[in-house]
Amino acid sequence: MYLKTGIPKLDELLDGGIARNKSILFYSSPGVENLPFAYQLLLNRLEQGDHVIYMVNNKKPESVRYMIKNIGWDVSEFEKKDKFAFLDVYSGLLGEKSKEKFSVSDTANIDKIQEELINALRQYKNKNTIVIFDSLSNLLDICGTPEDIIACLHECMPDIKRFNATPIFLFTAWAYDKKTLDKIRTSFDCIIDLKAIERKIILRNYFNVSKASWLRKLRRKDIPFKISRPGGVRVYIPKILVTGPFNAGKTSFIHSASTSAVSVDRLGTTVALDHGHVDFKGFSVDLWGTPGQKRFDPILEQLGSESLGVIVLVDSTSPEGFERARAMFELTKTQGLPSIVAANKSSLKGAMKPVEIRKIMKLPKDIPIIPVSAENPKKAMKNHPCKLKQKDVENILSGLFEMVI
Incomplete structure (x- = not known):
């Protein structure tokens, strides 16, 4: 079953959308926004009746709510219906007690994060859940060596899929070594690249699908995009x-x-x-x-x-x-x-x-x-x-x- 992202051209490149229970990575070059892609996807899935868990480790959940509203959407009604919840892995970094349904106070402890994620997934079991990881880059920077985090990814992926969940990771390719970047790219079923390309002396942002394990043949196209506020991702x-x-x-x-x-x-x-x-x-x-x-x-x-x-x-x-x-x-x-x-x-x-x-x-x-x-x-x-x-x-x-x- 394919899950539409709410970004028509991306769904077309994926032959209908992302495959349920497959791991997805939005892999962005520094300076290219990936958050609006996640916001548009999660709102579309909520509107289609799915549940969403949003793990955030680089800003307050309230900031995410504000940024979603800035694009023209609102998750508050879905929160009231218990269809959307945050896994707060940031407030503890500030020494603050989280107000969210799910949280981890020891924000550098990858085992605690994994444990609370499983707890959240257990509560949403078999409810067609989307899990947004914002962000994988911060996990690499804070929670141990890249090797540890990548090993943890391989360990927790089967658990996520066992609870009928589809994991969506946001990643910015900062100055990591090539070996780490290559290992990250081989760890996911689908990779959507977000990059800036200079053409005719003009720098523009593009997305493409460089990997999708469920497709026999990829449509290799660079699709120019911009972020409209309000509006979201637009070709x-x-x-x-x-x-x-x-x-x-x-x-x-x-x-x-x-x-x-x-x-x-x-x-x-x-x-x-x-x-x-x-x-x-x-x-x-x-x-x-x-x-x-x-x-x-x-x-x-x-x-x-x-x-x-x-x-x-x-x-x-x-x-x-x-x-x-x-x-x-x-x-x-x-x-x-x-x-x-x-x-x-x-x-x-x-x-x-x-x-x-x-x-x-x-x-x-x-x-x-x-x-x-x-x-x-x-x-x-x-x-x-x-x-x-x-x-x-x-x-x-x-x-x-x-x-x-």
């Missing part, structure tokens, strides 16, 4: 270019697709940039629209730089604009990037079908052409953006995002 596409002739519907598309959109220096048709932000199916995406007038052609290549995908708007009722759309596509220097043509005004009389548009624009078969139309064409006003049908917009976004990632 991040920093720039999608929206281009096409003036009056093709670029502004209408960006405003219809975006949770927030701005049209700069509007006077009739847009004479500068449209910018919108999209939160859609776990994606966080910035849309950038180009001006359609020819006098802006010299800056189109600059606008196309750093784009990861392109949406070309055309007016289905105006074939004379198809050549201009193709020329703008070429001027942005984005040919070869994932691209979709949005055939706007497709419900109007005289609108050309995608097969006809493809022939006139001489487009290869690997560039989809998707019809788009206004929710209420009769209310559309000249030189003003109008609301496009949500399903049409989502078809374009879904198609392009899958091509980009």
Whole structure:
């Protein structure tokens, strides 16, 4: 049985989610956040009816509650229903008495920690429990030699699984020796790497699945991500270019697709940039629209730089604009990037079908052409953006995002 993490692209890489009772390691490079992945996963599992034990040894449980709320969620109702509980392995370090249901005062004693964990698991036996270990790095630093901790991991894993629990470990690869890091990576059924990669002089965060013992074949993809507050983990596409002739519907598309959109220096048709932000199916995406007038052609290549995908708007009722759309596509220097043509005004009389548009624009078969139309064409006003049908917009976004990632 697979457990969905609540991060759609990660679930896709895992062919449906993490396998129940398998050990999972979020392995992050220094400076790359792993906590939001754990928070999103635990909230999703709680909402699906599972129980969660959160072992924390590097901050107060109250800090975890605050950080979860900062992302936009709340575990208090699950605590009241005894579906979520902390195993506090931090308060004792400060000489304070813990207020949590489960706790260990001798925070450096790995045997005591293991004993209290088994006690907690016994109380949640056979209740589909997720155990979050925050963090494995601190266990290595405080509770003995790396060899001792790794040996303890191997010893307690069967006990955790015996209680129908799925262990999730958070680890940051600080300056440990290679031998220790290699032993850690071989100790888990699944490893999800969180890392920063420099591409085109820009440093971005990515996740991938480098190990999953239950899969015959891994989908080896680096997925760019960002942490939204509120919102959690989002697949991040920093720039999608929206281009096409003036009056093709670029502004209408960006405003219809975006949770927030701005049209700069509007006077009739847009004479500068449209910018919108999209939160859609776990994606966080910035849309950038180009001006359609020819006098802006010299800056189109600059606008196309750093784009990861392109949406070309055309007016289905105006074939004379198809050549201009193709020329703008070429001027942005984005040919070869994932691209979709949005055939706007497709419900109007005289609108050309995608097969006809493809022939006139001489487009290869690997560039989809998707019809788009206004929710209420009769209310559309000249030189003003109008609301496009949500399903049409989502078809374009879904198609392009899958091509980009």
